[in-house]
Amino acid sequence: MSERSEELLDRLTQRFPDALEVVESIDQPTVVVKREELLAFAEHLKSVEGYVMFNDVLAADWFPAHPRFEVIYQVVHPESWQRFRFKCRIDEHEAVPSVVSVWPGANWPEREAYDLFGIVFEGHPQLTRIYLPDDWEGHPLRKDYPTGGNRID
Amino acid sequence: MGLNSTRAEAERGILLTTVEKMTRWAQKSSVWPATFGLACCAIEMMSVTSSRYDLARFGSEAFRASPRQADLMIVAGRVSQKMAPVLRTIWEQMPEPKWVISMGACASSGGVFDNYAIIQGVDHVVPVDVYVPGCPPTPDALMFAILKLREKIQMGLPPKYLELAGEGRRTS
Ligand code: SF4
Numbered sequence: 028m029s030e031r032s033e034e035l036l037d038r039l040t041q042r043f044p045d046a047l048e049v050v051e052s053i054d055q056p057t058v059v060v061k062r063e064e065l066l067a068f069a070e071h072l073k074s075v076e077g078y079v080m081f082n083d084v085l086a087a088d089w090f091p092a093h094p095r096f097e098v099i100y101q102v103v104h105p106e107s108w109q110r111f112r113f114k115c116r117i118d119e120h121e122a123v124p125s126v127v128s129v130w131p132g133a134n135w136p137e138r139e140a141y142d143l144f145g146i147v148f149e150g151h152p153q154l155t156r157i158y159l160p161d162d163w164e165g166h167p168l169r170k171d172y173p174t175g176g177n178r179i180d
Numbered sequence: 181m182g183l184n185s186t187r188a189e190a191e192r193g194i195l196l197t198t199v200e201k202m203t204r205w206a207q208k209s210s211v212w213p214a215t216f217g218l219a220c221c222a223i224e225m226m227s228v229t230s231s232r233y234d235l236a237r238f239g240s241e242a243f244r245a246s247p248r249q250a251d252l253m254i255v256a257g258r259v260s261q262k263m264a265p266v267l268r269t270i271w272e273q274m275p276e277p278k279w280v281i282s283m284g285a286c287a288s289s290g291g292v293f294d295n296y297a298i299i300q301g302v303d304h305v306v307p308v309d310v311y312v313p314g315c316p317p318t319p320d321a322l323m324f325a326i327l328k329l330r331e332k333i334q335m336g337l338p339p340k341y342l343e344l345a346g347e348g349r350r351t352s
């Protein structure tokens with residue numbers, strides 16, 4: 028990791044001493060944020076640190092571990108071309124705050140994570156399915172979803 | 181014809197057939213496909229109309245963007261659960277008689293995509309006349325399927341959907 032990334036991580040851990048956990052990564056600075064502080068952290072990252080460009084929301088299912096899901100956010104600083112990743116760990120019946128109010132670009136990616144993993148984003152303007160038909164049952168990218176095709180006959 | 185001077189000459193110019201044979205000949209010589217490229221197989225379907233393979237030799241090069249002008253649906257690629265109702269609607273909009281070619285492993289059986297998103301064979305959704313194996317089938321293979329379909333039409337065999345309905349038994 029470059030010096031610049033370490034400085035950034037230092038600044039962030041000083042600002043959010045209880046909510047952050049820096050995790051090792053090979054490509055870009057990565058932190059795990061507590062769910063309660065996620066929205067404040069996102070605001071700070073955008074308005075103070077300048078990570079105004081939102082790339083994607085990803086999710087990982089660590090079934091049968093607890094907490095089960097990891098929601099992963101990718102952001103970019105468009106002037107210095109620095110990338111940053113932050114994650115949030117939640118269990119099955121917990122919700123994460125939606126970051127659409129901070130980055131409007133998170134709207135569709137959050138719907139995707141909801142559609143395929145069933146992760147609920149609190150405060151999302153329209154949390155409905157985006158890929159699958161509206162009447163679909165279950166969330167197919169969860170580890171306990173059947174992998175085989177749907178036999179009609 | 182007007183240029184024949186004698187009755188004998190005029191009679192030599194007459195070709196006798198039945199109306200049915202004539203209709204079948206006309207039908208098989210202008211099987212117009214509807215564009216239904218769904219995945220990678222569609223690339224091979226496109227190249228079958230190009231100058232190298234030249235499907236125009238068999239009168240099927242006119243891919244129609246409207247199902248109402250098409251006789252044949254070439255399902256080229258994997259059919260997702262969400263696409264299935266769309267595919268069925270387009271098939272229903274095609275005027276009769278109509279035929280379906282299932283192109284490639286995915287359209288015929290789901291192929292390698294044995295998962296929640298893909299219909300495991302398009303014959304669950306529409307009746308299929310000819311299956312083309314391959315991933316993707318070569319343009320030659322698709323052309324062979326169209327030739328098989330032409331044979332079928334020439335022989336007076338009913339399209340698959342009529343066959344399933346128990347109608348349109350072979351005539352003459
Ligand atoms: S059969 Fe092969 S080439 Fe055709 S759609 Fe499926 S994966 Fe693509």
